[in-house]
Each structure stands twice: as structure tokens, then as C-alpha cells.
Amino acid sequence: MLRTVTRAINVIPRVITSVLLTIALVASSLVLSAAVLIAPTKALAQHGQPSIQQLLQEPFLDDYYSNVVYGYEIITDTQKNASRYVGNALNCSNCHLQAGTQKEALPLNVAGMYPKWRAKNGKRNGIGLRIRECFLYSMDGIMPPEDAPEVLAISAYVSYLSQGQIMGAEPEGRGVPTLPDTGYDPNPANGRAVYLAQCASCHGTQGEGVAGMPPVWGLNSYNKGAGMNDIREAAGFIWANMPLGNGKSLSHQQALDVSAYLNLQIRPSDPRDSKFLKLLEHLIN
Amino acid sequence: MIRKYFSEATPSFAWKNRLGNWRTEIFAGFVGAILVIPQGITFAYLAGLQPEYGLYCAIFVTLFCSVFGTSSMMSGPNTAVAILIGTAVLPLAGRGSPVYVDFVFLLCLMVGAIQLLFWLMRGARIFQYLSPAAISGISAGAGFLIIMSSLDSILDLSTFKTTFFYEKIYVIASDARDLVNPYSLFIGVCTIAGGYVGRRFSPRYFIIIAVTAGYLSGLLVAFIWPQPVTELEYLGRMPLEWLPFSVPTINMEYLMISTKLIPYAITIAFIGLAQSLVIVRELKMETDQDINLDKEVYAQGLANLLAPFFSSFAGAGSFNRTKANQSLGATTPFSGITSAGFVLILITFLGPILTYMPMAAMAGTLFIVGADMIKWRDIKHYAKVRAELVIYFATFISIMFFGLATGVVVAVFLSVSVFMLRISQLELAVEPTDSGMLLKVKGALFYASLAHLTERFHSHFGKNMTVDLQFTTHIDQSAVDFFIRESKHMAEHGVRLTLLINDKQGHFLKKLGASSDIDLVAL
Missing domain, CATH: 3.30.750.24 (STAS domain)
Structure with a gap:
């Protein structure tokens, strides 16, 4: 009895090998026939660009589109998909509204604008460096390395959104609108009143962000090096888009006031500052 | 027969009786965890995945391999395996994308299955023909590869590929001003110096001294110069789940595409096992551990088969971590089990501190471990017999030039032919x-x-x-x-x-x- 069992076990490897070989043969023939069938439909899909929703439905994506989808997922859920480089509680889509597709809300269709010189770091910036700096300032995290998959995926997504734009020309609705001069200085005290009336229901009285809404100040928000920490930039964003879904309802002056109020709040320090120099300055003074 | 297979397929825990000094084992596990964290992250990058997957690999593959195995070998993320996973899956999807991850899981499932098949066919015998000189040569070659790869992080090079190592050295040397990041180099040198000075005073804790020296010099650099200036790469935040269950997607479409992966799966399975078994053979030679080679094959295969269910990719035995483990006096699988636990604990509780751990500091420790693997003592030892010396250097040089996989094949071939020549002499x-x-x-x-x-x-x-x-x-x-x-x-x-x-x-x-x-x- 035992001997038959042993003999049977000795045969197992051979049986498994032959079964595997058969499977491999059948599968490879299936792949071949599928490739023949799929080829014509794929050629048709070249004309228009598939939407993200369509891409999300696809079971298979090529290198470019799978990167685009990954970039989309990072933009919409940065906390989960690029957590390594994020230091606060924000997501990219908190400022780049509608996953970077909404005009006047820092849309991401700007691949044609790069490389360009930026005063912020005094260098000619490629799209990669631009994305990496977002992690450092707006996400208050650490700068990802140049070839991090997250950076590559986001730049693929930016290229995808830039389809149809003219290279080198500024896309319509880029960045945020520049508010006209109201003739008055921004007034933080008035801004506080507007904030409590219009913004606090979502962003919280302490700026901490209620129920999944982004915190606008405190240690979980963007740091002092971020573009949003600039009063004019933030005012433009607030005027055009806030309160969410009811943009352009505040007056220019109200937006400036709120922006000045936000600018006075506590938030992480500017990563460009050398702590050593700060300490030195402090000691000398 | 069936009883034998059954006893190999269940964890034995026979090492419990040999567990003389459990403190040594736990400490070795701790050092192993420190070493595996940077490797998990870099190898995850090589495999085209997010760092978490590398850490899960460092936890779960190590754990399963130690629980089912019999030796103090440290399994987990492995360079050659990670690179092969990357080359296999990259043509199918964008790196890091969800579809990519699905294919990696499918590939690892295949690798595990093939390795278990290898176990059923008693494949471990092939590696019994490796001579001690060949094993030392492989180990030295692996040390060289580790040093070269640690240079990437120490000098903060963006990854570029060259055919041979000397081209890389030449490119770095000729364009040092543009390529080398001086801040990163400073941290790396501090780490290495810390390690070698630390060894003078405390041979047991020198790796921890090295990491601390690197971390502190990193803090100093970050204190003086801000990150936009230094462009240093940091470990970053790693939110880990304690039980990251995942189910590999298997459907008709995936299986059709994944037939392309079969040759890679076979290669990865073989190379992974080759490395693990070379390590185990070395342990068997140098220590008096009660090692069963077939059981190690089973443990490695099962660990890789289970890996996709725990969000990890396939792994294999690690030369450098096993060496560090051995030098700290670990003799049982217990150190591997504790190492897995320590990775989880370190990342969970020291996360905020580790966020600002410079990658250069971690690479510096790898450099030390790699340098330790090339032993002058070995060369002197094998210099007495010409054939042994030839095997040693042929293996070492072929690894230097053609990579670990080729090196192992050369080593097996040379060992067998020297053996054949010797026994054919009457x-x-x-x-x-x-x-x-x-x-x-x-x-x-x-x-x-x-x-x-x-x-x-x-x-x-x-x-x-x-x-x-x-x-x-x-x-x-x-x-x-x-x-x-x-x-x-x-x-x-x-x-x-x-x-x-x-x-x-x-x-x-x-x-x-x-x-x-x-x-x-x-x-």
C-alpha cells in the first residue's frame, strides 16, 4: 500500500511538469489568437484621447496610460498613493480642483509651459522639479528624487491633461486669476469675520478642516514656502473657487482679507530657510 | 516518503532546544531589521513598486522563510530578484501603477509555485556540488555588487545603467562635479567612518553606531542647509498596516498576458533559490546548525507563494544580512522572526524619526557590510590550492562583470568540472x-x-x-x-x-x- 503511494508521489513531479507544459501551450495559443483579434480595435482608439473614467474601466493599459491613471490616483488621493513624500494632511486635488482640470483653480494642463525659469528657485525648471517642489512646499513633505515613480506618474498625468494645448503658450485659465487693485489694503480682522461666516463650516474655526475638508493652517497644512502662502495668489484662488461650488461669490476685497488672515496663521516653516542661519540671527539679535 | 514530505512542509521549531542565548538572537534580529529597511525601499524601487511593498516583503517573506526554515538565513528583498521582477513586468504596465502591482503579484505567485515544484523534485541537490571556494567567491562577488549599489545612494546618483562597473566608475570620476552630491557624500563618509571607528570600540553594536553617525550628520546637514539646496533623499513617511492582506487578481485576461511572464518566473525562481541555497550551504559549512536543504527550498517557495497575499513581492536569501546576522552570533531562525517583527515596530513607532533618515546613511551601512564580505583571509586560504583559487577568482570576476546570476552558473560549472577532473584521475x-x-x-x-x-x-x-x-x-x-x-x-x-x-x-x-x-x- 505504502509502496504504491510512494510510487504515485514519485510520478507527481512528472505529471505536474506535463500539466504545466500543456497549460503553457494552450495559453500561448490563446494569447496569439487574442492578439490577432484585438489589433484592429486598438488602431481605432488612436484618434481621440480616452477620458480618465474610460481608462479606469480598462482592464489593461499600456505603459503611458497606466502611468496616467497612477498619476490621477496620486492627485486625487495623495495621502494614500504618495504618502512617502507627504508631510501634512492635504491632497493635490485640494488646490488643483477636479483633479487639476478646473480652470482658474491651478489646472494641471501646463506641460507645454515647461521648462521655464522661475523666480522661486532661480533656476530653469523642468516639469519634474516643479512637481518635486510641490511635495516640498505645498505638501510640507520631503523632495522626492528625480526618478521617483510618483513624480514620473504625475508628469505623465500632466502631459495627458495638456493634450490639445499649444506648446509654449499659456493655456486658458492657467493658475489663478490676478485680482484687480481694490484701492484698499487687505484687512485681516475683516478677513477673520468673513472666514468665520463663510469658511469655518468646512475648514473649521481653527483652520483644522472638518470632515475631510483640507486644513488651511496649522501643522497639517501647507508651509510658509508654498505658493498659497502668497496673499495675492491665495486671494485669487479664494475669489475664483471658494466657497467650494459657489465661486466668485465673495468680493475681491473679501477674498484679499481672508487671504491676509490665513497668511497670519501658524503653519510649518519655509523649508528654504536654513535653521542654522535662523539660530545665528536669533543669537545675534 | 510521504511522511518525509509532510515533516518538511510543517514548521519544525526544532531549533527551540538550541536556542541558547535568545538575547543574542533578538539583537541580531534588530540589526537585521535596521539593515533591511533601506534595502526593502531600494529594491522595491528596482522592482518598480512603492516602498511599502519592499517593507512588507522584508516583514512577511523573512517571517515565513524563518518559520518554515531551519537555518539562521535572513530571507527577504533581494537585488537580483527585484531587478528581474522589474524587467519582467515593466513592458506590461507603467511602474507602480495598480495594473503593474497585479502583474507583480501574479509573477510572484508563479515563482513560489515553481520553487515548490523544485522542492517536490528534490532540486536542492544541484547546489551540493558548489565547492567552498565557489561559495566564498559568490559571497565576495555579492559584496562587490553591494558596494557598487551602495555608491548610488552615497553619491546620490540618479540611476543610470552601464554594461560594466568600471564604466560607471569612469563616468562618476570624469563628471564628479555634476553627478556627485557633496552633502550626500559627507553623510555617507560619516556613516562609514562611524562604522569602522565604532567597530574598534564595540564590534557588536558597530552597525547601530554607523547608522546613528549617519543620522546625526544628516541632521547637521539639514540644520545648516535646507533641502532645496542639498537635494538629499530621505526615507520619508511609511504608513504600514499590520496585516496588509491582498488577493492577487487572477482572471482569464491576466492569465493570457502573464504567459509572457513564465520564462521570467522560471529564471527568478532559479536565481532566488540559488542564492538562498548558496547561503544555506555556507551556513552549513561554517556553523553547526542543523540544516535541511530541502526544507529551506520549501520555506523559500512557500514564502514567495504567500507573498502576494500580504502585499509583498518575491524575495530570496540575503548575503549581507545573513553575514551580519552570523557575525552577531545568531544561530537559529528565531533571529529572522524577530527581524520581521522589528521592521514593523521600527517603522510604526519610530516613523517620525525615520522620516528624516538620509538614504546615504543607510547606504553607508550597506557599504560596510559589503566590504566585510570580501575577505582577504579567504584569498589567502584558497591560494594554497591552485584549482580552488581559480574557482574563487573566476566566480568573483564573472559576478563583477556579468552579475550574480551568471556568477552562480559559472561557480556550479567550475566546481563540477574540477570535481570531475579530480575523480577521473586514477x-x-x-x-x-x-x-x-x-x-x-x-x-x-x-x-x-x-x-x-x-x-x-x-x-x-x-x-x-x-x-x-x-x-x-x-x-x-x-x-x-x-x-x-x-x-x-x-x-x-x-x-x-x-x-x-x-x-x-x-x-x-x-x-x-x-x-x-x-x-x-x-x-
Whole structure:
């Protein structure tokens, strides 16, 4: 009895090998026939660009589109998909509204604008460096390395959104609108009143962000090096888009006031500052 | 038979009785965890995945391999395996994307299954032919590769690929000002110096001293210069789940595409096992651990089969971590199990501190471990025998130039051929007796060694021959044929061939029909 069992076990490897070989043969023939069938439909899909929703439905994506989808997922859920480089509680889509597709809300269709010189770091910036700096300032995290998959995926997504734009020309609705001069200085005290009336229901009285809404100040928000920490930039964003879904309802002056109020709040320090120099300055003074 | 398979398939925990100093094991596990964190992250990058997957690999593959295994080998993320995963799956999807992850899981599932098949077919035997010199050569070569890869992080190079290592060195040297990040280099040098100075004072804690030195110098650099200036790469935030269950997607479409992955799966399975088994063989040689090679194959296969269910990719034994583990005195799988636990604990509770751990500091520790693997003592030891030295250097150089996979193949091939050459040499002694010549044969008599015997036969042709076979270890068909042919030839010239044999050989010779012209004398 035992001997038959042993003999049977000795045969197992051979049986498994032959079964595997058969499977491999059948599968490879299936792949071949599928490739023949799929080829014509794929050629048709070249004309228009598939939407993200369509891409999300696809079971298979090529290198470019799978990167685009990954970039989309990072933009919409940065906390989960690029957590390594994020230091606060924000997501990219908190400022780049509608996953970077909404005009006047820092849309991401700007691949044609790069490389360009930026005063912020005094260098000619490629799209990669631009994305990496977002992690450092707006996400208050650490700068990802140049070839991090997250950076590559986001730049693929930016290229995808830039389809149809003219290279080198500024896309319509880029960045945020520049508010006209109201003739008055921004007034933080008035801004506080507007904030409590219009913004606090979502962003919280302490700026901490209620129920999944982004915190606008405190240690979980963007740091002092971020573009949003600039009063004019933030005012433009607030005027055009806030309160969410009811943009352009505040007056220019109200937006400036709120922006000045936000600018006075506590938030992480500017990563460009050398702590050593700060300490030195402090000691000398 | 079935009982044997069953006992190999269940964790034995026989090492519990040998667990002399559990503190040593736990400490070794702790150092292993420190070493594996940067490796998990870099290898995850090589495999095209997010760092978490590398850490899960460092936790779960190490854990399963140690629980089911018998040795103090540290399994987990492995360079060659990670690179191969990357090359296999990159053509199918964008790196890091969800579809990519699905394919990696599918590939790892295949790798695990193939390795288990290898276990069922007793494949571990192949690696018994590796000579000690070959194993030392592989280990030294792996050390060299680790040093080279640690340079990437120490100098903060963006990854570029060159065919041979010296091209890389040349490119770095010729364009040092643009390529090398001085801040990163400073941290790396501090780490390495810290490690070597620390070893003077405390050989046990030197890796921890090195990491601390690197971390502190990193803090100093970050304190003086901000990150936009230094562009240093940091470890970053790693939110880990304690039980990251995942189910690999298997459907018709995936399986159709994944047939492309089968050759890669076979290569990865083989290379992963080769490395693990070389390590285990080395441990078996150098320590008195109670190691079962087949059980190690099973443990590695099962760990890789289970990896996709715990969000990890396939792994293999790690030379550097096993070496560090061994030098700290660990002798049981317990250190591997604790190492897995420590990775989880370190990342969970020290996360905020580790966020600002510079990658250069971690690479610096790897550099030290890699340098330790190239031992001057080994070269001196093998220099005494020329064949051994040739195997050592041939293995080492082929790893330097062609990578670990080729190196292992070269090592197996050279070990086997040196072994073959050695056993095909016969020890022959010819003594004249009153009736003719007496030929004493020592060694194995088979087709490869016959030429030697033929020469002797022909030089004494025309006399009665008596061949003493009692010290012959093995006689094969071609040797018997030779004797039959010779005896017929001799009979024509009126002389006789006599074989002095023992019972077993007599039985064998008679079976092959060698009695007519040969006189068989049983001793």
C-alpha cells in the first residue's frame, strides 16, 4: 500500500511538469489568437484621447496610460498613493480642483509651459522639479528624487491633461486669476469675520478642516514656502473657487482679507530657510 | 516518503532546544531589521513598486522563510530578484501603477509555485556540488555588487545603467562635479567612518553606531542647509498596516498576458533559490546548525507563494544580512522572526524619526557590510590550492562583470568540472610478479578515467595482466566493455587477464557478461 503511494508521489513531479507544459501551450495559443483579434480595435482608439473614467474601466493599459491613471490616483488621493513624500494632511486635488482640470483653480494642463525659469528657485525648471517642489512646499513633505515613480506618474498625468494645448503658450485659465487693485489694503480682522461666516463650516474655526475638508493652517497644512502662502495668489484662488461650488461669490476685497488672515496663521516653516542661519540671527539679535 | 514530505512542509521549531542565548538572537534580529529597511525601499524601487511593498516583503517573506526554515538565513528583498521582477513586468504596465502591482503579484505567485515544484523534485541537490571556494567567491562577488549599489545612494546618483562597473566608475570620476552630491557624500563618509571607528570600540553594536553617525550628520546637514539646496533623499513617511492582506487578481485576461511572464518566473525562481541555497550551504559549512536543504527550498517557495497575499513581492536569501546576522552570533531562525517583527515596530513607532533618515546613511551601512564580505583571509586560504583559487577568482570576476546570476552558473560549472577532473584521475601502481604484471587501480573506473588505464595496458602488452580492483570505488559499463575487449585481444596473443574483485563487483561484472576470457578471482 505504502509502496504504491510512494510510487504515485514519485510520478507527481512528472505529471505536474506535463500539466504545466500543456497549460503553457494552450495559453500561448490563446494569447496569439487574442492578439490577432484585438489589433484592429486598438488602431481605432488612436484618434481621440480616452477620458480618465474610460481608462479606469480598462482592464489593461499600456505603459503611458497606466502611468496616467497612477498619476490621477496620486492627485486625487495623495495621502494614500504618495504618502512617502507627504508631510501634512492635504491632497493635490485640494488646490488643483477636479483633479487639476478646473480652470482658474491651478489646472494641471501646463506641460507645454515647461521648462521655464522661475523666480522661486532661480533656476530653469523642468516639469519634474516643479512637481518635486510641490511635495516640498505645498505638501510640507520631503523632495522626492528625480526618478521617483510618483513624480514620473504625475508628469505623465500632466502631459495627458495638456493634450490639445499649444506648446509654449499659456493655456486658458492657467493658475489663478490676478485680482484687480481694490484701492484698499487687505484687512485681516475683516478677513477673520468673513472666514468665520463663510469658511469655518468646512475648514473649521481653527483652520483644522472638518470632515475631510483640507486644513488651511496649522501643522497639517501647507508651509510658509508654498505658493498659497502668497496673499495675492491665495486671494485669487479664494475669489475664483471658494466657497467650494459657489465661486466668485465673495468680493475681491473679501477674498484679499481672508487671504491676509490665513497668511497670519501658524503653519510649518519655509523649508528654504536654513535653521542654522535662523539660530545665528536669533543669537545675534 | 510521504511522511518525509509532510515533516518538511510543517514548521519544525526544532531549533527551540538550541536556542541558547535568545538575547543574542533578538539583537541580531534588530540589526537585521535596521539593515533591511533601506534595502526593502531600494529594491522595491528596482522592482518598480512603492516602498511599502519592499517593507512588507522584508516583514512577511523573512517571517515565513524563518518559520518554515531551519537555518539562521535572513530571507527577504533581494537585488537580483527585484531587478528581474522589474524587467519582467515593466513592458506590461507603467511602474507602480495598480495594473503593474497585479502583474507583480501574479509573477510572484508563479515563482513560489515553481520553487515548490523544485522542492517536490528534490532540486536542492544541484547546489551540493558548489565547492567552498565557489561559495566564498559568490559571497565576495555579492559584496562587490553591494558596494557598487551602495555608491548610488552615497553619491546620490540618479540611476543610470552601464554594461560594466568600471564604466560607471569612469563616468562618476570624469563628471564628479555634476553627478556627485557633496552633502550626500559627507553623510555617507560619516556613516562609514562611524562604522569602522565604532567597530574598534564595540564590534557588536558597530552597525547601530554607523547608522546613528549617519543620522546625526544628516541632521547637521539639514540644520545648516535646507533641502532645496542639498537635494538629499530621505526615507520619508511609511504608513504600514499590520496585516496588509491582498488577493492577487487572477482572471482569464491576466492569465493570457502573464504567459509572457513564465520564462521570467522560471529564471527568478532559479536565481532566488540559488542564492538562498548558496547561503544555506555556507551556513552549513561554517556553523553547526542543523540544516535541511530541502526544507529551506520549501520555506523559500512557500514564502514567495504567500507573498502576494500580504502585499509583498518575491524575495530570496540575503548575503549581507545573513553575514551580519552570523557575525552577531545568531544561530537559529528565531533571529529572522524577530527581524520581521522589528521592521514593523521600527517603522510604526519610530516613523517620525525615520522620516528624516538620509538614504546615504543607510547606504553607508550597506557599504560596510559589503566590504566585510570580501575577505582577504579567504584569498589567502584558497591560494594554497591552485584549482580552488581559480574557482574563487573566476566566480568573483564573472559576478563583477556579468552579475550574480551568471556568477552562480559559472561557480556550479567550475566546481563540477574540477570535481570531475579530480575523480577521473586514477591512482595506478604497476608491480611485476612471477606470472606477469600486477596493476593496482585506485579511484573510480568510468569512461572518463579509462584513457589513463588504456595507456598502462598498452605499455605492458604481451604479458599476463592481473588487475587489482578491490580499491576501485565504481566500475561502469564502458570499463567492463574495455576489459572484455582487452581480454579477447590478449587471448589472441596467448596471455590472460585476471581481475581481483570483491563480491559486489563480481555480481556486476557477471551481469554484463564478462566471464569467458577473463579470470575473475574473488577476494
